[in-house]
Amino acid sequence: MKNRRTITLILAALLALGLSACGGADEGASDAVLTEAAAIAIQGLTQTAEARPSATPTPTITPTPSPTVTFTPTATLEGGEPTADTSSQQNTNNTDNSNAGAPCYKAAFEGDENIPDGTWFYVNELFTKRWRIKNVGSCTWDTGINAIWVEGELMDANSVVAFTTEPVPPNGYAEILITFEGPPQAGTYTSYWMLRASDGTIFGFGPYGRSWIWVTIETIPTE
Secondary structure, eight states: OOOHHHHHHHHHHHHHHHHHTTOOSSSSSOOOHHHHHHHHHHHHHHHHHSSOOOOOOOOOOOOOOOOOOOOOOOOOOTSSSOOOOOOOOTTSSSSSGGGGGGGGSOOOEOOOSSSSSTEEEETOOEEEEEEEEEOOBBBOOOTTTTEEEEEEEEEEESSSEEEOOOOOTTTTTTEEEEEEOOOOOOEEEEEEEEEEETTTTTTOBTTTBOOOOEEEEEEEEOO
């Protein structure tokens, strides 16, 4: 009888809470009231359970955890944030074995810069930047290869620039010449460039052939 009376009291308490929760108050019962009601209900159920005879415990089944898959990050591009999809694509039509083992398309910067980083120009002043590069891939660059703008300030240059009228074999050299115009506002500006083969493959420089070349200038007001 005592256990039945305890359960009846608990049910009455829970019913009262349910009715209170269904009321029209905007805020409802406070956290303190709900916590106290839950504690009273749990205490009543515990006392009732202790009065009952012990039952054979049910074995607990521990689920087998799923295996964790670890992803290996791809290599970080040199020179800052990545700017283009530069996946290497093999071109079997113009492969040269003189750079066997190298990617089909890859370039190296050989220097011969005429405009060092930080050079000053007047606003709206024209200037031409030159880069000397080397084909260190295993494929010949045909005349359809271009330098393409990928990030930064275009500075009124053409976004696609052809730079060779003759094929460039592996270990051959070429020069990229791009004409820019200093932006009209004084400040520091950088333009980033990569290469695009005639088959659409975008590639660049560095160990993985995925970095870029750039020009950084400062513009000053005209006097």
